[in-house]
Amino acid sequence: MRRTRLRTLAAVAAVVAVVGALLLRLLESRRVYLPGAAWVEVLAILLLAGLIFGAGWSVRAYLRGDRPDLSGLRAARTFAMAKAAAYTGALLTGRYVAHVLVVLPELEVEARRDQAVVSGVAALAAVALSVVGLVVEKFCEVPPPEDDDGKAEAITS
Template identity: 35%
Template sequence: MKLTNPLTLLVIGSAVGVLGWLAAVLTTRYGLNTPVLPLNGLITMGVIVVLTLVLGIRVRRWRNGNKKKMLNPILAAWTLVLAQACAYTGSVLLGWHVGIFVDQLRLWNLRSDQTLAWQALIMAGGGLMMIVVGLTVERFCRIPPEDGEGESAPGRQEQRKPKSEGEYAYRGD
């Protein structure tokens, strides 16, 4: 699997931000409720972030040398997928709520109650936290390259001695 490109997350967040702003403008124009997630959504976001982080730390500990118990490769793959899903979901939530917050800024002086703007800003912060944790845990799941595979692992500067010429893994008679 390839690492998640932060530029892709930025493009997704920007596109969804425009949609969020447009939705906020239209709902305000027609007197409907602005589509912002309630603050109890932070509980769900927090559970996802903590679960992703705990599983990521478990994979990182195994990768960095605590290999007393074998790590289930399916669990490691699920952790990677969860981290990527967390980053993409955070990008969507951040973009949507920033778009709503931008719309609420133009109404800031006209309203006496700015709870909707603060709510959108808090939910955008939760989305940003999901992105940070998702990208961090995704880096935890990277396995350093083996000897002879591209670049050497960080901190290793020694050169591997080549085997004697003519030595192959198979016999070609």
Template identity: 35%
Template structure:
């Protein structure tokens, strides 16, 4: 399994932000009322981040020999979950950042300002999820460098 690429996460967030910004600007320009983002996005993303960290911690303890009952399959599934959460958090952060920036252009209008603030709070939820996933994925790595790519067998 290849480790997460931080560059890929940033590019994904930027692309999603650009798409969300363009769609939100077109919708607002056509007279649509922007919808507030539920504040629960932050709570749910935070809870999933805590879950990923908890599962990642169990794998970390397994790798250090302190949790021998953990199966290798669960460790692999935790690593995959961490990567999926990183991508999901990146998409959430980018999408709501673009949406919030598009609405924030009309900051002087109080109801739209509240919508923009709710979108920026959701961005925090996405960032929490990305950071938790990156930490958990780091705990799941085996820590060895791939020195034997040249064809030599390990000793």
């Protein structure tokens, strides 16, 4: 599997933010107000990022030879989980940024200001989830095999 590109994640977050902001504005023009993020969401995202980082750290130790008891299948699953975390973080970033963009013009209202703060912090936590996903993908990177001469072969995909 190929590593996730930062440009792709940024594009996903931007598209979700723009489309989400347009949909939220449309709903609010019809007097349908969706709640913003909650603090428990921020905690859940950060907990998920911590668990993924811990799994990635185990794989890193395995690849360095410090944990020979870890299976290669677990390393592959951790890579897939890291990739999913990177994309999930990008999607959530877009969702929370969209909410911030919608409530931005009404910051003088205390409830809207609180929604903007929590959604902004949630967006930062979602960015952290994406970053952790990218870092763990790097942890799971297996060096190319060496040929008989001791030189690394080029791996083609």
